[in-house]
Amino acid sequence: MATTRDRQLVEQWRSIQNSYFRTAGAIDRALEAKFDIGLNEFEILDLVAESEESACRMKALGERTPMTQSAVSKVVDRLEKAGLVSRQTCADDRRSLFLELTDAGRALHSTAAVEHRALLKENLG
Amino acid sequence: MATTRDRQLVEQWRSIQNSYFRTAGAIDRALEAKFDIGLNEFEILDLVAESEESACRMKALGERTPMTQSAVSKVVDRLEKAGLVSRQTCADDRRSLFLELTDAGRALHSTAAVEHRALLKENLG
DNA sequence: TCAATCTATATGACGCGTCATTCAATGACA
DNA sequence: TGTCATTGAATGACGCGTCATATAGATTGA
Secondary structure (H helix, E strand, O other): OOOOHHHHHHHHHHHHHHHHHHHEEEEEEHHHHHHHEEEEEEEHHHHHHHHOOOOOOOHHHHHHOOOHHHHHHHHHHHHHHHHOEEEEEEOOOOOOEEEEEEEEHHHHHHHHHHHHHHHHHHHHH | OOHHHHHHHHHHHHHHHHHHHHHHHHHHHHHHHHHHHHHHHHHHHHHHHHHHOOOOOHHHHOOOOOHHHHHHHHHHHHHOOOOOOEEEEEOOOOOOOEEHHHHHHHHHHHHHHHHHHHHHHHHHH
């Protein structure tokens, strides 16, 4: 039986979905149009920028985003191909990699972040 | 410059993302495992179930979900192939279609909905 | 020191959503 | 009524995320 509590939950869920899709969609389209990177690319870039100077990033990244390990790997592929990030081998553990922003990456991040924050403010109020 | 207001927005956004992905992921996996349909399939089924007896659904569906028109079309393809829904031509406007649950669709929906609501409650608290 | 196991990342096949386009039916208006 | 624009839906190419697996390096314990 469909209780009114169920109705509430469903409504709440749909409202979360709507605000999530609306916001993510708006940011994604804007970043794509102005900077030619998608939302996930930006978010990885953002995480890397947040933690300049610490080691073995890839691993840590996986813990700070809902993305899959393999998704992160592919996002980084694209960022690297775009010349925004570079993978550095890690001396203590040669399985690990850590990431560095290139100059281009740092530059793009800092202007894209402005846009990103503005759209968040606009959409989350 | 990164204001603390910006930090707050980013934190808020990440928290929305996490709760969205956690919830959507949990529901999707559960429905997939127990009923062999994905979250989007269920949500369309749910919308169709909500509005039994009204006409020309396809169109209306697009307005009640963040999915694209073409996404809805493909989800309905799968639901139809799975025998859960059927497309009915609409007499007044032969471009339009409306959807009907099959008996199997109604049955699956009513048991899957229980699971769905339970997971919503669990994840949205 | 050598297996067995575990851990960090990469990769390929696959499914799904998106965009642009297409197609058919409808409406508007001369 | 004939043209032109519009609308509802389907389709194909494409990009991305996921899952399962692969690979290489690390760790453990006998």
